[in-house]
Amino acid sequence: MxxxxxxxxxxxxxxxxxxxxxxxxxxxxxxxxxxxxxxxxxxxxxxxxxxxxxxxxxxxxxxxxxxxxxxxxxxxxxxxxxxxxxxxxxxxxxxxxxGPAPLVAAVVEQLQRGITTMLPTDDAAWAGEELARRFRVPRWMFTLTATDANRAALRIARQITGRRKVLVYSYCYHGSVDEAFAVAGPDGTTVAREGNVGPAVDVAETTVAVEFNDLPALEAALATGEIACVMAEPAMTNMGIVLPDAGYHDALRRLTREHGTLLLIDETHTFSAGPGGCTGAWDLDPDLVSIGKAIGGGIPSGALGLADHVTAAMFDQQGADYEDTGGVGGTLAGNALSLAAIRATLGEVLTxxxxxxxxxxxxxxxxxxxxxxxxxxxxxxxxxxxxxxxxxxxxxxxxxxxxxxxxxxxxxxxxxxxxxxxxxxxxxxxxxxxxxxxxxxxxxxxxxxxxxxxxxxxxxx
Missing domain, CATH: 3.90.1150.10 (Aspartate Aminotransferase, domain 1)
Known part of the structure; x- marks a missing residue:
């Protein structure tokens, strides 16, 4: 012990x-x-x-x-x-x-009509509208996991801010995103989490890790002007459930805006807080929202929500290839089967x-x-x-x-x-x-x- x-x-x-x-x-x-x-x-x-x-x-x-x-x-x-x-x-x-009945019925029907076609279905727009209603972030793209959504979010954040680094919280959960396997060391430096496998670079090259609920450490990191994005679970879930202090999210949002840093809220686990996760339950106002796992009821699914100013900045960038070689999305992302599963899950089960x-x-x-x-x-x-x-x-x-x-x-x-x-x-x-x-x-x-x-x-x- x-x-x-x-x-x-x-x-x-x-x-x-x-x-x-x-x-x-x-x-x-x-x-x-x-x-x-x-x-x-x-x-x-x-x-x-x-x-x-x-x-x-x-x-x-x-x-x-x-x-x-x-x-x-x-x-x-x-x-x-x-x-x-x-x-x-x-x-x-x-x-x-x-296997709730509405999900099974929707998946079986879609299996008979096609699994992946590289074309949108009506379910896609429905799912985007429902996620926008629940999380109050207006634009959405679909992935196969929340890890994929988070990777896309970090690429977009770096592209539109021109900054290299991401801020995470020690012992956070963001799937297998490389930048997330970092913790704050005893002297305040950023080090790899124990057991991290094959990092491409020293995590301190890409990431600044601070402790959750430590506002001075957060403010000091943002004040450097090198943080493109704060990637945050609204409540930490990787080492038990760690809730935010009163006022912490208000300060996080204020500080990220003051320092030109985007705020990504990862609701993958915290969707449990209610129909709109913590974002809806606590009236949060992120620039980006990622979610996965539960929205497809077990069919591989994920989604990334973006505020209007983020999507505008994306398409203002010259030379950024979001459609092909830029590293956002994948061939099976947004496939017909996962979108049918999302529509059934959100529309008829997780109500x-x-x-x-x-x-x-x-x-x-x-x-x-x-x-x-x-x-x-x-x-x-x-x-x-x-x-x-x-x-x-x-x-x-x-x-x-x-x-x-x-x-x-x-x-x-x-x-x-x-x-x-x-x-x-x-x-x-x-x-x-x-x-x-x-x-x-x-x-x-x-x-x-x-x-x-x-x-x-x-x-x-």
């Missing part, structure tokens, strides 16, 4: 030897309960890197991943026949639930009524945890952002990503996740995050509270 974790009080209440014993028991139980998943994983190791489709799947708590057979609503069934209440929901990608159902469920999840923290005198906290909630092993919510990162306890997290997984409940790997879908019920949330109570009771016995 790090010193910060010990200072939080976790070490005072957790017997590490008992934790190791219980974790070992859960690992044995997991292996015994999932012979077909293990067999499938062993086969996959002969052809897949790490035995999984993407390396991050190696980090599931059981030592090998459950292999899914089918998913519907907020339930997943694995190849061993176990059913799970899914509070992970594809880490936001399945926020509408798995105002859906959020009116899911947000109270996240409140119920958070309240259940707070009651249990009090019951066991645990110095932990839980933070909610709309339909999303996450607990952390520290007495108070962190104010920045570095503090949240320092309070991590991977062994304890693994035990709690695996205990729940072995009893039919799925949480997001390497997060303690739960997300509510339109098909999630109060009973599903209460089941998490029951299992958490059981796991902690055994740990503290």
């Amino acid at each position: 790090s010193d910060q974790t010990m200072d939080s009080g976790v070490a005072a209440v957790i017997d590490r030897e008992r934790l190791a014993t219980l974790l070992g028991r859960e690992l044995e139980d997991f292996r015994a309960r999932h012979p077909r998943s293990l067999e499938a994983h062993e086969r996959a190791r002969r052809s897949l890197v790490g035995g999984v489709p993407m390396p991050w799947m190696m980090r599931w708590a059981g030592g090998f991943p459950v292999v899914a057979e089918r998913a519907s609503g907020n339930r997943i069934v694995d190849v061993d026949g176990h059913e799970y209440v899914d509070l992970c929901l594809g880490d936001t990608g399945a926020m509408p639930g798995h 105002d009524a859906a959020f009116a159902h899911t947000i109270p469920l996240a409140e119920r999840f958070a309240d259940g945890l707070r009651d249990l923290f009090a019951k066991y005198a645990l110095p932990w906290n839980v933070t909610q952002l709309g339909a999303r909630a996450e607990y952390r092993f520290e007495p108070r919510p962190a104010r920045n990503g570095s503090d949240a990162h320092g309070a991590a306890d991977p062994e304890l997290e693994r035990y709690l996740h695996l205990h729940a997984l072995n009893r039919g409940l799925l949480l997001t790997p390497f997060h303690n995050m739960a997300l509510m879908s339109p098909s999630t019920s109060a009973a599903d949330v209460d089941r998490h509270s029951e299992l958490f109570d059981e796991a902690v009771s055994e740990l503290l016995a």
Whole structure:
């Protein structure tokens, strides 16, 4: 454990030897309960890197991943026949639930009419209008992921400002954008995040990293006149949920305007805050908005919204090739299938009524945890952002990503996740995050509270 974790009080209440014993028991139980998943994983190791489709799947708590057979609503069934209440929901990608009927119908119909044609469909204009209504940014382009949208946004920002650098927050989440894998070092310099793979250049060449909620550091960085764009989650989501201080976003918007810097708000995870994400819920006024994952209900989709002054500046640039070789977009971006999925998801699934159902469920999840923290005198906290909630092993919510990162306890997290997984409940790997879908019920949330109570009771016995 790090010193910060010990200072939080976790070490005072957790017997590490008992934790190791219980974790070992859960690992044995997991292996015994999932012979077909293990067999499938062993086969996959002969052809897949790490035995999984993407390396991050190696980090599931059981030592090998459950292999899914089918998913519907907020339930997943694995190849061993176990059913799970899914509070992970594809880490936001399945926020509408798995295979909601309107999405399935729209996708099947579009599959029969064509998947990708290099031509627009009527769904494109509908999706642009709906995103403009929700996020109050008038112009949109479509990608396949939010990572693609963010990369396009940074190219555009550099082009129209003539500046090289991007400002990010330590331990932010912006997909696999190179510039985002940077943190503020102890002396205030910008350094690569630990474990960053193959950066093209020293991150300090492209990026300035500051701590979230640190206005003096933000102002000092912007005052250099070298920042083309601030790329910000409105609330940080990569190390738990870190909410902005009161007035922080007003100051961020004022300072970026004063220093000629564009403001990009990434709503990929924070879409959970409501139908228009935090931008709508908190009345934000960004120059650009990026979003992905959830808007297509699991069909690869992403979008970038641009204010009118940004699109005007784009097309005022001489020699900037946005149509071909400039590096904005891709052949499959904006394809007919993903646009059909976006229209069905936004038009019929993730509606105002859906959020009116899911947000109270996240409140119920958070309240259940707070009651249990009090019951066991645990110095932990839980933070909610709309339909999303996450607990952390520290007495108070962190104010920045570095503090949240320092309070991590991977062994304890693994035990709690695996205990729940072995009893039919799925949480997001390497997060303690739960997300509510339109098909999630109060009973599903209460089941998490029951299992958490059981796991902690055994740990503290």
